[in-house]
Amino acid sequence: MIIPGGSETWRISSYSQEGNNCVEVALGEHEVGVRDTKDRRGGQLEVAPTAWRAAIARLRQA
Template identity: 45%
Template sequence: MIAAPSPEWFKSSYSGGSGTECVECARVDAGMLVRDSKQRDGAAFAVSGQAWRALIDTLNARVH
């Protein structure tokens, strides 16, 4: 059996430079993974693609 590739994690461009309040996300087939950037070996949670899109649309509506 071939192991799945490790997800490629990224931080938001809005994250502060101090490193104290960041989350990281990674795209996966089913949607997104989210984790605390200070605890990279800790737990991550999965968000479906549909739920992620709803979150982004809601945040964009509040910003604009």
């Protein structure tokens, strides 16, 4: 589990204009965490790094 405030760095999308209406991503050693910037304590989605890379590659093709 990626713990907010832990050693992972949460990053906000560079496409976010105000920095509060997007998602944040943290790249952990064994998982990738995704959370909503408007509700950081509301939970997070965790996926395997291989699944994250596949999703990003698919989005880039769109």
